[in-house]
Amino acid sequence: xxxxxxxxxxxxxxxxxxxxxxxxxxxxxxxxxxxxxxxxxxxxxxxxxxxxxxxxxxxxxxxxxxxxxxxxxxxxxxxxxxxxxxxxxxxxxxxxxxxxxxxxxxxxxxxxxxxxxxxxxxxxxxxxxxxxxxxxxxxxxxxxxxxxxxxxxxxxxxx
Numbered sequence: 001x002x003x004x005x006x007x008x009x010x011x012x013x014x015x016x017x018x019x020x021x022x023x024x025x026x027x028x029x030x031x032x033x034x035x036x037x038x039x040x041x042x043x044x045x046x047x048x049x050x051x052x053x054x055x056x057x058x059x060x061x062x063x064x065x066x067x068x069x070x071x072x073x074x075x076x077x078x079x080x081x082x083x084x085x086x087x088x089x090x091x092x093x094x095x096x097x098x099x100x101x102x103x104x105x106x107x108x109x110x111x112x113x114x115x116x117x118x119x120x121x122x123x124x125x126x127x128x129x130x131x132x133x134x135x136x137x138x139x140x141x142x143x144x145x146x147x148x149x150x151x152x153x154x155x156x157x158x159x
Contacts, residue, residue, distance in 0.1 A: 009086075017071075028080050033072060058107055094150045100143065132145070
C-alpha cells in the first residue's frame, strides 16, 4: 500500500530520512512489517561514494541499512504497537546484537525490508522491543540483524 500521509507526517524523519515508498505487509499477529526501499545513486552516503568498478562499486551503504532498521522499527511501532510520535512516543536503538551483511546492494532494484518483533516487554511508560531484520534485493539476502530498541513516551510541557 502507498504510504499513508498521516504516517509520513508522524515520522520523526522527513522523506529524505524515511526512505521507504511503500508498505508491503503488516501482520500484527506475527509482529511483522515489510516495506520497500527504492535504491538510487542519490541515496544518502551512496551518492558520496568514490566508485571503483571492482574495488568499490556503488552500493547502499551498511550505515544506511542500519538506519533503515530504525525506520522499520518506527513502521512497527506505528502500525502494530499504535505508538504515535505526535503523542510523545519515540524510540531509540539500544543494542545491536548482530548485524550481518551478506551482499552488496547496488542501486536499481528496490530493497524489501522485513522487521519482526521477537520479544516485547511493556512497562507503564516504556516498551522494550527486540527485533529481527531481513533485507533482500531481487530475492537475494543482503542484510540480517537482531536488535533491541526502547520506546518511551515523553509528555509535553502541558501535561
